[in-house]
Amino acid sequence: MLLSLVAVAAAPAHAAMLSVVAPPDIAGSKLVPVAFGALDGWAADDHAAAFQTFLNSCAARRASPAEVGPASAPTLAAGLTHACAAAARLGATTPSREVARLFFEANFRPYRVVPDTGGEAFFTGYYEPEVAGALAPGNGFDVPVYGRPADLLMSGGGPTPNSGGALRREGDALVPYFDRAAIEDGALAGRGLEVAWLKDPIDLFFMQIQGSARVRLPDGRVLRLNYDGYNGHPYLPVGRLLIARGLVPREEMSMDRIRAFMEADPEAGRALRRENRSYVFFKALDLGGEAGAMGAEGVPLTAGRSIAVDRRLHTYGTPVFVAADLPLSAPGSSEPFRRLMIAQDTGSAIVGPARADLYFGTGLEAGAVAGRIRHSGSFTLLVPRFAAAGTPGHPR
Structure with a gap:
């Protein structure tokens, strides 16, 4: 009976x-x-939760969202549009887990993505930090958070975020944009680009890695900040440097260990941060306090159900079944993570066909879990079964 209902909805x-x-x-x-x-783990998952996250992507397909990041590959766009229409025919009531599972099975076909290089998929985790900040400098808030500079030109000649190297005009010449060290030394000071001020430069660094943040202001209000481009210099994972130099064992590497190193020796931490010449800019968003971080697809992310993928290879809104054994409860633990997730975001370090960043939510606990994830597993793409004949793609 349930299969018949879903088949009717999908027809x-x-x-x-x-x-x-x-x-x-x-x-x-x-x-x-x-x-x-x-x-x-497919049958045991909560497909109703995945269905709700999928509907968020469907909403972004139907209307121009308030916030749109870099466009993703349009390959599966027409099929996703058809699947979204099938989801709408199920009605406004949230379906049960079983009906949601049957919906995905009726409207998609699973394909495991196997890298040509061999081996398995690779997963990391990310989260939205919450940090102390202010709208004006003073009282210890002296670390500027910069908005996107008007003179930042991507190497293609336009202002599209996250699209390659970045340049600026110096006289009649185009030169590489300021790197992290130059910006920290004041290259952008005095231009009115500050969107907030923090107390801790380490907080800013981790904000830039994550691409968003909740800034807790002195009066209790929360300022929501989101990625608005970068300076065009390649991203260099500083954890890799600590491992290569024998400062942190590979098996113990996490964001907590990176922070501990920087806090224990501030000058060494500052030098380490500067080796990653990439620098991220932010803009303020009008988001409610309970909404997740804004993804590049233009929808708030869902903790435990949203992933960031390589936008050049994948289409936003595509369901992906992630299977891996992850240290969820504590460092060194290994627990099964078998979950249907939706591609709604991207990141400069997320490169490759079977590569994903798993979004774990907001705050210290989410950050602790996300910081421990550097694990292999399987990446199964759910490809839409059908599309309306002749429907053009709608890249997002």
Whole structure:
């Protein structure tokens, strides 16, 4: 009976006008078809929670969201539009776990993404920090958080965020944009670009890694900040440097260990941060206090259900089943993480066909979990079964 209900919801008014969606060609990988029943943990997941997150992406497809990040690959856009229409036909009431599971099984086909280099998918975690800050300097708040400079030009000649190297004009020449050290030494001071002020430069550094933050102001209000481009210099993971120099064992590497190193020796920490020449700019968002961080797709992220992917290879709104054993409860632990998640974000360090950053939410606890994740597993892409014949893609 349930399968019949979902089949009715998924059935288009004009089935003869549908086309079958072919699995995409994703550079650097091969897609291996699998059965839903062969996915370890598929049946036990809370598909209703994944369905709600999927609906958030559907809303972004129907209307221009208030906040849009870099466009993703449009490969599966038409199929996702059709799947969203099928989801809408289920009605306004949140479906049960079983109905939601049957919805995904009726409207998608699973393909495991296997990197050409061999091995498994690779997962990291991210979160939204909450830090102390102010709207004006003073009382210890002397670390500026800069908005995007007007003279920042991406190497393609336009102002699109996160699209390559960045330049600025110096006389008649175009030169690379200021790196982290130059900006920290005052290259942007006095230009009115400050959107907030913090007490701790380490907080700013981790904000820039995560791409968003909640800034707790002295009067209790919360300022929501989100990524608004970067200076075009390559991102260098400082944890990799600590491992290479024998300062932190590989198996113990986490964001907590990086912070501990920087706090124990502020001058060494400052020098380490400057080796990552990349520098992220922010803008304020009009978001409610309970909403998740804004993803590049233009929707607030859902803790435990949203992922960041390589936008050049994947389409925002695509469901991905993630299977890995992760240290969720404590460092060194290993617990099964088997969850259907939705691609809603990207990041400069998220590169590759089977690479994802798992969003864990806001605050210290989420940050502790996210900072421990550097683990392999399997990345299974759910490809829409059908699209309306002749429907153009809608890249986002």
